[in-house]
Amino acid sequence: MSITTARKRYFTAELLNWHHNDNDRSLPWKSEKDPYKIWLSEIILQQTRALQGLPYYINFTTTYPTIHHLAAAKDEDVFRIWQGLGYYNRCKNMLATARFVANELNGQFPGTYDDIVALKGIGPYTAAAIASFAYGLPHAVVDGNVYRVLSRYFAIDTPVDTTEGKKQFAQLAQDLMAADSSSAYNQAIMDLGATVCSPRNPSCALCALQKNCIAYKQGMTTMLPVKSKKVQVATRYFNYLVLEKDGKIWLRKRGSKDIWENLHEPLQIETQKLVDRSAFTALPDVALLGLKEINYAGKDTQRLTHRIIISSFFTADVPGELILPEDGRWTDKKDMNKIAYPKTVLDFFKKNNYIIS
Ligand code: SF4
Incomplete structure (x- = not known):
């Protein structure tokens, strides 16, 4: 399915308009420009909801205000603060990266997407988030929120867990991103997915993108996004x-x-x-x-x-x-x-x- 340039532009304009005028989701890391703190928030929020991660973010940034403080901390102390977030590999990789940046890069957090994604525990999503939020670089984030919003708005039924689906959504997200406001664009689409276009009961009646959302108009919101396989538990x-x-x-x-x-x-x-x-x-x-x-x-x-x-x-x-x-x-x-x-x-x-x- 091909999406016209006009439709893509319309989506971006509607999204940014909502973000600037009506998005009232306030979280401390949203106004942050320090790459260390942005990185911390992104690591904490991998697999964790924002409200659950919030006290951890505050505790980490208060206890370890700079990457040097975190790098010098004892493993045991950091694990204790992390306690309750689960997925302990994240914590282990976080410590390894803090020590690498503090000791090998003189405390300077990398400033390009390629250097950020090369760090331990950082994948394409986290690298795009840090690159755009800290440095305004034009890299679009793609995560569950983004799959949901885009698959519904444009009615795309390519399974999001296939190579084809991942490629298609990554390309579309990149096309849609306003290069001169990558930080606002990424924040907006993540917030819309987290607060309005939610997985089970999206608040379409309140959604600023409702007028041109195909899934809404065709009653398909619960059918999208499509996944090809179920997770075996x-x-x-x-x-x-x-x-x-x-x-x-x-x-x-x-x-x-x-x-x-x-x-x-x-x-x-x-x-x-x-x-x-x-x-x-x-x-x-x-x-x-x-x-x-x-x-x-x-x-x-x-x-x-x-x-x-x-x-x-x-x-x-x-x-x-x-x-x-x-x-x-x-x-x-x-x-x-x-x-x-x-x-x-x-x-x-x-x-x-x-x-x-
Ligand atoms: S109208 Fe509904 S399905 Fe469409 S983007 Fe908004 S919340 Fe999501």
Whole structure:
């Protein structure tokens, strides 16, 4: 389907008009020009909604006001501030990039798209956002919001998760962007997608682009954008045994071969299905410990993009010596708030007063 130049111009004019006159979405990083802070906000907002990311952005920019502060921070402290955002690889890459920019580039954040996209943890979307917001460079962002707005306004049904779809939408987004106001254009389309043209119930009645939106006129908003395949979601069952001895809790750091790398957790045993207290107690690794009494302490479900984690919690007091994996250690309860945990573990510790926040 070919889109005329006039129609493209009309879209951009309507979008920018809405942005300048009626877009009242106010977020602290929107008026920011410091590339370091823009980069921080973009890393925090990958896979995270703006309102959820906001307190993290404030905490990071207050604790580490410059890239040198972040680069010099201890991993453990940064992970603790990141705690709750999930996707810990983002945090790991963020630290690596901060140290690279601080040490190898003398603290100067790169100023071209190609140099920005070459940094660790930065893909085309984040690079375009930083390039346009910090330097006004003409690079259009393309993300879920953009796919949604463009596929609906122009009624494009090419699946957005195919090579063809990605190419088509990237080219269209670039064509539509007003080169002299790339920052406003990118901000506008992201905000429209996040606040008006939302995934399930778009507010078409209030939308400034309604008059020329084909999906709206033809009643197709819920059919667009099109995806060719569904995400396969697997369920995993984690069983946590919280061992307590003399006011200390046994904790280990998760390794690099799985989710939640470098975060701490109690003794964990994964099973193929949900187990109750008696089935858990009978697991060979648990039975070997020879504990007198194990109590069931609750269950929590955490949804990630490709998996659902169901965590069951059990507790036990340890009277004497126990043979436990070598990678763990007994941690004083008063020090437990200094350590980073997966969200599900943190919630359990807080709810059950292991950690007083
Ligand atoms: S009219 Fe509706 S579908 Fe079209 S751009 Fe606006 S919110 Fe989205």
